[in-house]
Amino acid sequence: MASTSKGNTSPAVLLLADGTVFYGRSCGAAGTATGEVCFNTSLEGYFEVMTDPSYAGQIVTMTYPQIGNYGIDLADVQSAFPGDGSRPANAPAMRAMVVRDMCPTPSNWRSATSVPAYLQKLGIVAIEGVDTRALVQHLRDNGAQMGIVSTEEFDLDELASRLAAAPQLVGENLVKTVSCPEPHPFTTADLPAAHDFALASPAGEGVANPAVHRVVAYDCGVKRGILEGLVRAGCEFVVVPWNTPAAEVLAMNPDGVFLSNGPGDPDAVPETYTQVQQLIGRVPVFGICLGHQMISLAAGAQIEKLKFGHRGGNQPVMNLLTRRVEITAQNHGFGLVFPSLGALVPELSGGVAEHPTDGDLRFWVERGIAPVVENERFGRIRLTHVNLNDGTAEGIQLLNAPCFSVQYHPEASPGPTDAHYLFTAFARLMAGEPDYLSIDIAADRLAGWNFATEEN
Numbered sequence: 001m002a003s004t005s006k007g008n009t010s011p012a013v014l015l016l017a018d019g020t021v022f023y024g025r026s027c028g029a030a031g032t033a034t035g036e037v038c039f040n041t042s043l044e045g046y047f048e049v050m051t052d053p054s055y056a057g058q059i060v061t062m063t064y065p066q067i068g069n070y071g072i073d074l075a076d077v078q079s080a081f082p083g084d085g086s087r088p089a090n091a092p093a094m095r096a097m098v099v100r101d102m103c104p105t106p107s108n109w110r111s112a113t114s115v116p117a118y119l120q121k122l123g124i125v126a127i128e129g130v131d132t133r134a135l136v137q138h139l140r141d142n143g144a145q146m147g148i149v150s151t152e153e154f155d156l157d158e159l160a161s162r163l164a165a166a167p168q169l170v171g172e173n174l175v176k177t178v179s180c181p182e183p184h185p186f187t188t189a190d191l192p193a194a195h196d197f198a199l200a201s202p203a204g205e206g207v208a209n210p211a212v213h214r215v216v217a218y219d220c221g222v223k224r225g226i227l228e229g230l231v232r233a234g235c236e237f238v239v240v241p242w243n244t245p246a247a248e249v250l251a252m253n254p255d256g257v258f259l260s261n262g263p264g265d266p267d268a269v270p271e272t273y274t275q276v277q278q279l280i281g282r283v284p285v286f287g288i289c290l291g292h293q294m295i296s297l298a299a300g301a302q303i304e305k306l307k308f309g310h311r312g313g314n315q316p317v318m319n320l321l322t323r324r325v326e327i328t329a330q331n332h333g334f335g336l337v338f339p340s341l342g343a344l345v346p347e348l349s350g351g352v353a354e355h356p357t358d359g360d361l362r363f364w365v366e367r368g369i370a371p372v373v374e375n376e377r378f379g380r381i382r383l384t385h386v387n388l389n390d391g392t393a394e395g396i397q398l399l400n401a402p403c404f405s406v407q408y409h410p411e412a413s414p415g416p417t418d419a420h421y422l423f424t425a426f427a428r429l430m431a432g433e434p435d436y437l438s439i440d441i442a443a444d445r446l447a448g449w450n451f452a453t454e455e456n
């Protein structure tokens with residue numbers, strides 16, 4: 001085992017379900033953890049990744065080789081979890097972390113603690129010294145799979161049997177483990193201190209526009225960055241638990257409903273998407289990531305498990321309405337099977353009557369068409385966004401109801417800010433503007449929706 005200048009020689013092991021094994025050193029809490037092994041390619045923002053509740057049930061591998069060098073500022077935390085008996089407020093939901101090289105001695109004026117100290121305090125297992133390039137190539141070639149990380153058990157047969165007995169990610173409802181237990185507000189008062197996020201806004205106050213839209217947000221594990229982005233776009237929230245009945249939400253008479261991101265298999269949370277079925281058409285609805293999957297499932301569509309998912313900060317997406325390419329932050333392992341939404345409407349799909357058979361939606365990108373299908377439940381639905389790396393569906397818009405959704409993360413947190421215009425789009429949808437989604441990104445920025453941090 002390689003020695004380390006950090007003086008930490010406590011061993012750790014990562015075993016994958018297919019028997020592949022990686023040895024390294026412990027760089028978090030002592031213990032053993034199981035979960036789906038996934039990887040994130042962001043070059044920065046490891047703390048936001050660690051605290052994104054959508055990683056519940058997963059072991060997160062960071063491909064960027066050095067993690068922890070700028071420490072942790074708790075103002076960057078992404079979990080909005082209020083805390084309960086099992087987990088403290090805002091704690092990470094990921095099961096474990098895998099890195100090449102962990103820095104125990106951060107240097108940054110914002111930093112309050114180091115990543116290893118934080119992980120130890122919260123009881124999260126982590127392993128460093130792993131050849132993360134080899135691990136990621138293995139996952140890329142063989143697909144996502146379960147794994148087990150341990151700092152205390154090194155018998156591979158024993159680890160394999162514990163892994164075999166662990167709950168699988170597919171089929172498990174992880175949303176209920178990260179959603180808030182009670183409704184609570186989220187307003188401008190909940191924004192982080194101005195020194196952390198110097199904002200330019202049309203209000204010119206450096207904070208946010210005044211709240212003009214009252215929104216109910218389904219919390220399936222919502223990221224703070226999303227709530228903050230929407231507050232800055234003029235929303236104030238009542239955040240409600242994942243399984244709140246639609247009737248209760250409608251009784252609050254909101255201007256819009258937001259469906260959050262969240263962990264795990266979307267098919268395992270019918271309690272949420274059956275409520276969404278009753279909301280669409282009655283109130284403007286916007287969904288992000290799991291929220292997009294909830295709208296898709298509410299429409300009766302099929303969701304597929306991607307081979308290894310999209311997690312990182314440089315995923316190119318085309319908005320088919322504007323033909324602008326956005327570089328986006330993503331974190332998902334499941335995706336909408338677009339043809340399962342319904343048959344194409346040829347007169348609104350460039351005369352094309354059959355879905356492309358290879359499943360590659362770059363077919364529409366190449367033709368400059370945003371195709372429309374006829375959905376049995378909600379009427380016409382348009383494909384608005386396509387991932388240019390693999391041609392998967394990443395945004396839809398209902399044409400007979402005020403509702404749209406994207407599979408990726410406009411709040412970034414971490415990542416590029418190209419897709420921030422989608423927060424403006426939701427505000428425009430609630431204001432009744434028909435072309436709410438056809439926003440010129442550059443013009444939107446010039447109008448003042450610049451969420452850049454001081455560092456930019």
Ligand SMILES: NC(=O)CC[C@H](N)C(=O)O
Pocket residue numbers: 054260261262263264265266288289290291331332333334335
């Ligand atoms: N970030 C998310 O909301 C993730 C959605 C879902 N759990 C997936 O992996 O696809």
